[in-house]
Amino acid sequence: MRVTTAEIKQGDCLKVLQDFADNTFDLIITSPPYADRRKHTYGGVPPEKYVEWFLPRSEQFLRVLKPTGTFVLNIKEKVENGERHTFVIELILSLRRQGWLWTEEFIWHKKNCYPGKWPNRFRDSWERCLQFNKTRKFKMNQGAVMVPMGDWAKTRLKALGKNDVVRFDSQVGSGFGKNIANWKGRDLAYPTNVLHLATECGNKSHSAAFPPALPEWFIKLFTDEGDSVLDPFVGSGTTCAVAARLRRQSVGIELHRQYVELAQQDLKSADWQLLEKGKRYEIRKR
Ligand SMILES: C[S@@+](CC[C@H](N)C(=O)[O-])C[C@H]1O[C@@H](n2cnc3c(N)ncnc32)[C@H](O)[C@@H]1O
Structure with a gap:
């Protein structure tokens, strides 16, 4: 069986990625440094310079991602002078x-966002x-992230209307179609x-760590076992640790x-037998 590897490389992802061949990765998932005026421990790219800073790096991401691959970018604009900054919209x-x-x-x-009071807005609890994607034909394992059907099904599926027993396409042309009757008797949706998901960085020495469930969800959805995952701003290494647990190859x-x-x-302390080979970790389940 193929050994799962995880590799953490030090440097600016702009330069480090130049050593990687075109079309190497199946998934790029990352949370880049925040757009922030304060030069604290990491980041410090001011919002008005963010797009200019990001684009040469995303050009590399585009090159190293496979045509069937996906790029997931976790980001959120801040409030400045009482307004949401528009740099994320400009970046898109x-x-x-x-x-x-x-x-x-x-x-x-x-889910666990702390409460607070601001004069002109409510607490921010989402990112x-x-x-x-590079193409419309990207890999997507929808069955890998199914969830329990939930209580709604009991009441909703009891009394089906005429639009519930045929495929009913979205009237706004989104391509979304539903046939409610199809879901009768099923446990998963x-x-x-x-x-x-709750934030979970309290136990890590990195203030912006992913909760492992976040990369886990996207890794399961967009890759298969043995596929390659890249996190170009890997921080405390959450993406690589999760990828290794799910038996995906990874580079951070x-x-x-x-x-x-x-x-x-983090990789060493995981519940894995870790073989250090130069700068690379080869991981086998204990
Ligand atoms: C928001 S944090 C990522 C946290 C990560 N998701 C985790 O679970 O720990 C962004 C990281 O990008 C790093 N960083 C900033 N500029 C970078 C660059 N040009 N290349 C690679 N890493 C960079 C920062 O040091 C920081 O650790």
């Missing part, structure tokens, strides 16, 4: 001009997970594009030494 438009298809937008609802790139060490530590 620029990525489309660069050749990406903006296929979907998932919402990560942060965007933007899905981009397809999920929505809203992910309800991180600018700062301290986070590279944290990511490597």
Whole structure:
């Protein structure tokens, strides 16, 4: 059986990716540094410079992603001078001009968001997970992320109307079609594009770590076992640890030494037999 590998590389992903061949990865999933004026531990790209900073890097992502692959970008604009900044919207438009298809937008609802009071808005409890593709024929394992049908089915499926027993296509032309009767007697349904996940960075020495369930969901949805996953801003290495657990090959790139060490530590402490081969970790289940 093929050995699962995880590799954490130090450097700017713009440079590091130049060593990778075209069409290498099945999934790129990442949370880049925030657009922020403060030069704190990581990031510090001001919002008005963000698109200009991001595009040379996304050009590399486009090159190294397979035609059947997917790029998931976790990002959220901040409030500045009482307004939402528009850099994410500008970034989406620029990525489309660069050749990406903006296929979907998932919402990560942060279930455990702390309460607060602001004079002119409510607490922010969601982030965007933007899905981009190179082609319309990308790999998608919808069956891998099915969810329990839920209580709605008991009442809704009891009394079916005439539009419920035939495929009823969306009247707004979205391509979405439903046949409610098909779901009778089933235990599992397809999920929505809203992910309800708690943030979990309290136990990590990185303030912006993914909850492992976030990369896990997208890795299951967009890759098969043995496929290759890239996180070009890997931080504490969550994506690679999850990918290894799911037996996907992975590469993580991180600018700062301290986070590279944290990511490597995370891989070492996982419940895996880890064979250190140079800078690469080969992982076999215990
Ligand atoms: C939001 S954090 C990612 C956190 C990650 N998802 C995790 O689970 O820990 C972004 C990371 O990108 C790193 N970074 C910033 N600029 C970078 C660059 N040009 N190339 C690679 N990594 C970079 C930062 O040091 C930071 O750790």
